[in-house]
Amino acid sequence: MPQSRTQKLVFTIMMVLVMVYGMICYNISLEVGGLSNFVFVAGLPELAFMGPVALVLDLFVVSPIVGRRAAKLVGPSPKTPFAMVAAISALSVQMMCPLMSLVATLAIKRPAAPDIVSTWIQTAILNLPMALLWQFFVAGPVVRGAFGALFRPRAVTSGNEAR
16 A cells, blocks of 8 residues: 555555546446447546546545545544555445536536536436446556556565576
8 A cells, every 4th residue: 555645645646647548438428328448548638637627636635535434434543454455445435426427517518507406416426326336446556556566566686696
């Protein structure tokens, strides 16, 4: 898990990219009636817009709240490290899904004024189960694995072992 501010930023960027792109592809698939190769390409321009929005929301709104709530939920000394990871993951989805569904409703779906709230609620309801499953079973493990490989402590050698 991230130790420094730089590592936390890198981890957050990685997680946002995987979560947002996955959810964009999911929503496009819902729109076009199924998953196809087209969906992966069609999601890229949307990622260019939604990714930075999600990053700003996560860094400045969601993460500070989630960190405090997760610490209260799990307590000062969790029985396993997974308890804190699970709490942060679930609480992040709980907050980010409605926020990003609102952004998508306003910026992408653009419903008529009387339908904004109902479209937002429907979008959030359709996204929440997928976001939770995507976070726990795909994005979380993939990003933690990639992050761990990227920031794995390197063994320090004296140079004598190679001889």
